[in-house]
Amino acid sequence: MSQMKFEIPEIELMKSGHVACPGCGASMAMRYALKALGPKTMVVIPACCWAIIDGPNPCSVNGVPVFHCAFETAAITATGIKAGLKRQGKDDISVLAWAGDGGTFDIGLQAISGAAERNEDIIYVCYDNEAYMNTGIQRSSATPWGAWTTTTPVKNPKERPKKDIVDILLAHHIPYVATASVAYPDDFIRKMQKAKSIRGMKFIHVLSPCPPGWKSQAEESVHISRLAVHSNVFPLYEVDDGYRYTISIQPKKVPVRDYLKYQGRFKHLSEEQIELIQQAADRKWDILMKKVEMGELFMQN
Amino acid sequence: MADSLIAEGLEKYFNPETTAEVKAIEGTHAASYAAKLARVKVVSAYPITPQTTIVEKLSEMCASGEMEAEFIKVESEHSAMACVIGAESTGTRSFTATSSQGLALMHEELHWATGARLPVVMANVNRALGAPWNIWADQTDSLAQRDTGWIQCYAESNQEVLDMIIQAYRLAEIVMLPVMVNMDAFFLSHTTEPVALPKQELVDQFLPEYNPKYKMDINDPHAFGGLAKPDTYMELRYNIQKSMEDAHRLIPEVADEFEKVIGRNHGGLIEEYQTKDAEYLIVTSGTITGTSRIVVDQLRAQGLKLGLLKIRFFRPFPVKEVQSVLGKIKKIAVIDRNLSFGRCGIFFSELQAALYNCECRPLLNGYVAGLGGRDVTPKTIEKIVNHLIASEKGEDLIWMELNI
Numbered sequence: 001m002s003q004m005k006f007e008i009p010e011i012e013l014m015k016s017g018h019v020a021c022p023g024c025g026a027s028m029a030m031r032y033a034l035k036a037l038g039p040k041t042m043v044v045i046p047a048c049c050w051a052i053i054d055g056p057n058p059c060s061v062n063g064v065p066v067f068h069c070a071f072e073t074a075a076i077t078a079t080g081i082k083a084g085l086k087r088q089g090k091d092d093i094s095v096l097a098w099a100g101d102g103g104t105f106d107i108g109l110q111a112i113s114g115a116a117e118r119n120e121d122i123i124y125v126c127y128d129n130e131a132y133m134n135t136g137i138q139r140s141s142a143t144p145w146g147a148w149t150t151t152t153p154v155k156n157p158k159e160r161p162k163k164d165i166v167d168i169l170l171a172h173h174i175p176y177v178a179t180a181s182v183a184y185p186d187d188f189i190r191k192m193q194k195a196k197s198i199r200g201m202k203f204i205h206v207l208s209p210c211p212p213g214w215k216s217q218a219e220e221s222v223h224i225s226r227l228a229v230h231s232n233v234f235p236l237y238e239v240d241d242g243y244r245y246t247i248s249i250q251p252k253k254v255p256v257r258d259y260l261k262y263q264g265r266f267k268h269l270s271e272e273q274i275e276l277i278q279q280a281a282d283r284k285w286d287i288l289m290k291k292v293e294m295g296e297l298f299m300q301n
Numbered sequence: 302m303a304d305s306l307i308a309e310g311l312e313k314y315f316n317p318e319t320t321a322e323v324k325a326i327e328g329t330h331a332a333s334y335a336a337k338l339a340r341v342k343v344v345s346a347y348p349i350t351p352q353t354t355i356v357e358k359l360s361e362m363c364a365s366g367e368m369e370a371e372f373i374k375v376e377s378e379h380s381a382m383a384c385v386i387g388a389e390s391t392g393t394r395s396f397t398a399t400s401s402q403g404l405a406l407m408h409e410e411l412h413w414a415t416g417a418r419l420p421v422v423m424a425n426v427n428r429a430l431g432a433p434w435n436i437w438a439d440q441t442d443s444l445a446q447r448d449t450g451w452i453q454c455y456a457e458s459n460q461e462v463l464d465m466i467i468q469a470y471r472l473a474e475i476v477m478l479p480v481m482v483n484m485d486a487f488f489l490s491h492t493t494e495p496v497a498l499p500k501q502e503l504v505d506q507f508l509p510e511y512n513p514k515y516k517m518d519i520n521d522p523h524a525f526g527g528l529a530k531p532d533t534y535m536e537l538r539y540n541i542q543k544s545m546e547d548a549h550r551l552i553p554e555v556a557d558e559f560e561k562v563i564g565r566n567h568g569g570l571i572e573e574y575q576t577k578d579a580e581y582l583i584v585t586s587g588t589i590t591g592t593s594r595i596v597v598d599q600l601r602a603q604g605l606k607l608g609l610l611k612i613r614f615f616r617p618f619p620v621k622e623v624q625s626v627l628g629k630i631k632k633i634a635v636i637d638r639n640l641s642f643g644r645c646g647i648f649f650s651e652l653q654a655a656l657y658n659c660e661c662r663p664l665l666n667g668y669v670a671g672l673g674g675r676d677v678t679p680k681t682i683e684k685i686v687n688h689l690i691a692s693e694k695g696e697d698l699i700w701m702e703l704n705i
Binding site: 039040041042044051052054055056057058059060062063064065066067068069070072073076077078079080081082083084085086087088090093110111113114117118 | 343345371374377384385387388389409410517522528533
């Protein structure tokens with residue numbers, strides 16, 4: 001990490017008046033994203049919480065053009081907008097696809113895979129609240145192992161691990177992939193600015209705490225986000241050109257228990273189950289470190 | 302047709318003053334050239350038989366620079382439609398093409414294009430839907446999209462495909478609704494016909510640059526398509542209906558304007574052929590029309606007062622036009638290369654409903670023929686006419702040449 005003081009841009013493109021729940025990670029994330037990208041930005045929002053958060057017709061909380069699109073089409077609608085702008089000589093406008101985990105991991109996976117394979121010049125941010133929160137907390141393929149949702153009740157919680165969306169995007173050989181957290185706005189904003197400066201497909205995966213869905217306290221959202229980073233549940237890193245891995249924030253190796261305990265969705269878990277989550281987090285970190293090493297090896301050669 | 306008629310037709314079609322070149326091309330390529338002449342800036346499509354040659358030709362023209370457009374080769378038809386929706390939202394003229402299963406996959410996005418008031422133009426090759434697989438002509442694919450708010454036009458010839466795609470942009474960009482130009486699989490899509498490509502400057506004169514009132518613009522930021530509550534949604538639907546009604550009025554006007562500049566007119570929402578003194582009438586759409594013209598000529602030569610009505614637009618439906626024509630006829634045969642299971646041919650049921658409020662209600666028979674690309678020959682049509690003449694009571698659904 002650079003020791004230089006990072007200035008968060010003062011510009012506030014996301015105005016007051018949004019209709020997100022208190023403590024919504026996705027609303028914080030949009031504020032930072034627009035600070036980073038500035039007014040020469042267009043936002044594409046599929047069905048997700050943000051389809052509501054932005055405000056009902058004709059209101060919009062964002063001071064940039066917003067196009068609401070169908071659930072599975074964020075990546076491709078953004079692609080179409082970029083193509084239209086390019087033909088009008090307005091290629092300097094950033095087009096931001098802004099989708100939840102359902103619209104990215106599940107129903108939108110085909111369109112994002114297509115856009116990534118073609119290396120479309122868009123920024124895709126997935127704000128991941130780990131379930132279908134806008135429809136009322138149903139499991140998605142981003143829901144972590146063991147979590148409660150309304151479709152994975154306590155008697156039968158999620159039996160499969162969270163899909164690794166970052167690895168899926170990396171398999172498309174795109175120039176920039178990163179994870180981000182609302183607990184680290186400077187890191188998030190820097191990554192968004194970097195994404196803006198790169199041509200081709202950029203993918204940023206933001207963990208987005210959801211107090212109603214996670215059964216957590218609104219005032220704890222940033223704290224929980226920080227614990228996710230430091231427990232290796234959601235490590236912060238970036239990958240340039242598909243192989244150069246850089247860890248953004250060194251984790252303090254907090255036990256996953258400390259991250260889980262703030263969230264009612266995990267309260268049914270036994271000690272043994274929490275231990276399994278701990279092992280999975282440790283393994284994920286070890287694998288990540290191997291990837292960092294491999295990237296360094298490639299750079300040396 | 303008599304030789305003189307053919308000569309007259311040719312002169313009308315291939316007016317050297319308005320034509321840059323006469324090319325022998327298939328229907329799909331007529332669609333590709335139309336997109337080029339309309340100065341489309343964004344193309345997005347996914348290949349499906351028998352639409353593929355539209356996409357191939359456009360790719361070729363975009364790659365060579367003959368056409369100045371972005372071509373986004375997407376991973377599905379759903380994405381093709383979403384892509385042109387995105388491009389159109391910035392005020393950029395866009396084009397796509399599909400068929401059958403692809404159109405069915407697009408269904409959700411067809412509604413979106415209409416609701417977002419984006420004048421997308423699409424060529425659809427009418428092909429049967431599976432299962433079982435069948436790649437041949439059948440109109441059920443596009444007719445199943447009836448309620449998506451798309452203006453729908455059905456072409457009879459490759460020239461009509463080309464001319465209607467150009468006219469579609471003019472119409473779409475006035476009423477701010479999407480337009481689908483349909484052609485029958487293989488009978489048009491893969492049949493070579495001489496097509497007059499109009500001079501570019503005349504097309505430019507007919508079709509001005511697209512500059513919508515509202516678009517995605519960083520200098521005037523708005524949100525498009527945000528939540529509309531029950532207090533506003535209905536009015537937005539009312540507005541779409543009003544625009545459909547505007548389209549109804551404008552379709553013949555646009556056709557007349559096209560004729561003034563380019564010199565061809567394929568008709569308004571309908572085209573009448575030999576209807577003046579007709580006692581019997583065949584109602585058709587698409588390529589069955591061409592075959593029916595021959596049968597009308599032949600039977601007229603034998604003294605039968607037979608006429609033909611070609612339905613060119615399915616949405617908006619030409620209610621008042623068919624009322625004014627059909628009200629004077631004794632017996633009518635509607636030929637449908639499509640079927641709504643549990644009812645009858647789709648054009649038939651629309652026509653029947655349109656005639657309900659007519660004072661004079663003619664005898665109306667619905668014939669379903671040629672599904673899945675089966676030939677509808679002059680003999681088939683003669684059989685239909687003979688059956689019609691012998692009918693004493695209208696029948697909604699009569700299956701033609703069924704092998705059971």
